[in-house]
Amino acid sequence: xxxxxANGVSKRYGxxxxxxxxxxxxxxxxxxxxxxxxxxxKSTFINVLLDFARPTDGSAELFGxxxxxxxxxxxxxxxxxxxxxxxxxxxxxxxxxxYVVRSKDADDDPAEVLERVGxxxxxxxxxxxxxxxxKQRLVLGMALVGEPDLLLLDEPTTGLDPSGAAEIRSxxxxxxxxxxxxxxxxxxxxxxxxxxxRVGILQDGELVAVDTIDGLRQSIGGGTKLLIDVGExxxxxxxxxxxxxxxxxxxxSDGTTxxxxxxxxxxxxxxxxxxxxxxxxxxxxxxxxxxxEMFLAYTGxxxx
Amino acid sequence: xxxxxxxxxxIHDARRARTLWLLLGLLSILFGGYAVAYATVDDGTFAGFVxxxxxLVDGVLPILGLLLGxxxxxxxxxxxxxxxxxxxxxxxxxxxxxxxxxxxxxxxxPTLFGLSIAGLYAALRYGKAGAIAYPWFLFATALYGASFVxxxxxxxxxxxxxxxxxxxxxGGYLLLVVLWRTxxxxxxxxxxxxxxxxxxxxxxLFLQLVEPGEAYVRLLSVGFEVERANRYxxxxxxxxxxxxxxLAVLVAWIxxxxxxxxxxxxxxxx
Numbered sequence: 001x002x003x004x005x006a007n008g009v010s011k012r013y014g015x016x017x018x019x020x021x022x023x024x025x026x027x028x029x030x031x032x033x034x035x036x037x038x039x040x041x042k043s044t045f046i047n048v049l050l051d052f053a054r055p056t057d058g059s060a061e062l063f064g065x066x067x068x069x070x071x072x073x074x075x076x077x078x079x080x081x082x083x084x085x086x087x088x089x090x091x092x093x094x095x096x097x098x099y100v101v102r103s104k105d106a107d108d109d110p111a112e113v114l115e116r117v118g119x120x121x122x123x124x125x126x127x128x129x130x131x132x133x134x135k136q137r138l139v140l141g142m143a144l145v146g147e148p149d150l151l152l153l154d155e156p157t158t159g160l161d162p163s164g165a166a167e168i169r170s171x172x173x174x175x176x177x178x179x180x181x182x183x184x185x186x187x188x189x190x191x192x193x194x195x196x197x198r199v200g201i202l203q204d205g206e207l208v209a210v211d212t213i214d215g216l217r218q219s220i221g222g223g224t225k226l227l228i229d230v231g232e233x234x235x236x237x238x239x240x241x242x243x244x245x246x247x248x249x250x251x252x253s254d255g256t257t258x259x260x261x262x263x264x265x266x267x268x269x270x271x272x273x274x275x276x277x278x279x280x281x282x283x284x285x286x287x288x289x290x291x292x293e294m295f296l297a298y299t300g301x302x303x304x
Numbered sequence: 305x306x307x308x309x310x311x312x313x314x315i316h317d318a319r320r321a322r323t324l325w326l327l328l329g330l331l332s333i334l335f336g337g338y339a340v341a342y343a344t345v346d347d348g349t350f351a352g353f354v355x356x357x358x359x360l361v362d363g364v365l366p367i368l369g370l371l372l373g374x375x376x377x378x379x380x381x382x383x384x385x386x387x388x389x390x391x392x393x394x395x396x397x398x399x400x401x402x403x404x405x406x407x408x409x410x411x412x413x414p415t416l417f418g419l420s421i422a423g424l425y426a427a428l429r430y431g432k433a434g435a436i437a438y439p440w441f442l443f444a445t446a447l448y449g450a451s452f453v454x455x456x457x458x459x460x461x462x463x464x465x466x467x468x469x470x471x472x473x474x475g476g477y478l479l480l481v482v483l484w485r486t487x488x489x490x491x492x493x494x495x496x497x498x499x500x501x502x503x504x505x506x507x508x509l510f511l512q513l514v515e516p517g518e519a520y521v522r523l524l525s526v527g528f529e530v531e532r533a534n535r536y537x538x539x540x541x542x543x544x545x546x547x548x549x550x551l552a553v554l555v556a557w558i559x560x561x562x563x564x565x566x567x568x569x570x571x572x573x574x
Binding site for chain 2: 075089091103
């Protein structure tokens with residue numbers, strides 16, 4: 001059964017459209033990255049799943065249970081790290097986890113949960129004294145209680161240093177391998193690229209792409225980027241390369257290196273064109289397009 | 305039973321915030337102190353002690369109940385900790401009920417503790433005549449306190465606008481504690497076209513009984529002599545101001561605000 005099913009979910013605030021007919025499905029056992037610039041509507045979508053916000057149109061389900069009509073049972077098998085939360089000022093980390101254990105009727109040991117997210121030393125301090133990163137770890141720990149079948153995480157690595165983010169990623173992999181679905185939003189591409197099985201890109205409330213990382217690479221210029229060192233380069237040559245069929249972008253770095261993104265088929269045509277222009281090709285490399293470039297291609301370069 | 309989880313968390317919170325201990329100290333001193341001081345101010349009977357205690361409870365419980373509750377949910381909503389609670393498999397209604405129960409326990413724990421100690425002391429010192437009805441006093445007090453907490457918590461769930469909550473709490477206090485009798489009098493005077501020679505109709509009695517404080521003393525007059533409640537007792541008073549009506553009024557002051565508040569809370573986005 002699908003962990004998340006969204007059918008044409010729209011959300012309008014007055015004249016502003018925050019979500020525009022978003023449909024997607026996330027299966028158990030996969031890590032799904034929900035990618036988009038700030039303000040694209042990622043949190044709004046997650047808030048609809050949690051019934052913090054009601055959709056203007058369409059509907060969403062978690063494990064086949066309607067998020068609005070049947071919200072409580074929809075959330076039963078879900079662990080959540082919501083956007084814009086704050087911890088309970090006076091409760092300790094341990095009490096936070098104990099609250100979730102009781103609410104979910106689980107039997108986790110709060111100490112073990114805190115150990116797993118790396119804040120057991122601070123277990124008995126009030127959570128309001130925690131740093132942003134420790135709060136993120138605490139709430140992630142709360143989300144892990146009761147072995148949920150779906151983790152719904154809104155920007156989980158915010159406030160964490162790179163090694164902290166890597167720790168979180170390895171926890172998410174463990175959860176996925178256990179069989180849980182992981183759905184997390186991020187505006188940081190490296191986070192998503194590093195662990196996601198599939199990615200959805202949201203732009204101005206519209207889901208503009210859903211695919212695997214490889215699939216996205218395929219669909220953008222064959223995913224190929226050429227780096228060509230030439231002895232000498234003039235503007236006419238650059239223009240000529242730009243005119244080759246299948247070439248999408250051409251930039252020059254260091255005066256003598258051409259960076260060309262193009263379809264796979266156009267690779268040879270580019271080299272042939274350079275030869276014809278009498279350019280001296282000294283070196284020739286190809287690179288896979290990074291997610292960042294794909295992201296820019298999809299969102300029209302408006303990365304926030 | 306998610307409301308229990310919420311209530312438990314809320315009580316934990318009150319304990320750590322020292323609200324609970326502060327109330328415990330304050331109310332124990334107030335009620336206990338009165339029990340001790342009573343010997344010097346009055347005739348020194350248990351019944352007289354209870355009458356005085358009723359006055360104290362009536363004076364402090366409404367305001368404490370409102371203060372404890374009126375920002376409970378709105379504060380959590382503004383700062384975002386409400387999102388953690390509602391990410392869990394519990395509904396907004398369960399959160400509302402749990403919060404109301406938690407705050408009620410926070411208020412009534414110290415209140416009933418203080419009154420029990422004071423009552424025990426008074427029974428030993430001023431004689432046990434009338435002491436048998438003391439548990440009824442505690443029961444009525446619990447209902448009375450719970451009604452103000454319920455009103456305040458419901459208010460805190462129904463809006464996030466700071467101004468409205470403040471006005472609501474102040475307005476609620478003025479209406480329910482200070483002005484109710486005056487307003488019913490004005491209403492009757494207007495209906496009688498300012499002819500003061502007419503007798504009060506029976507239904508006005510009920511309208512007056514709807515004030516929580518009046519319902520409280522009416523309920524107490526079952527076990528004690530309460531002067532304020534005399535007009536509801538005795539021959540010729542209609543059945544709808546009997547003690548069970550007072551009981552129903554207090555229960556309604558708990559249930560109706562919670563129902564209205566939860567409907568407001570469930571509507572719309574967080």
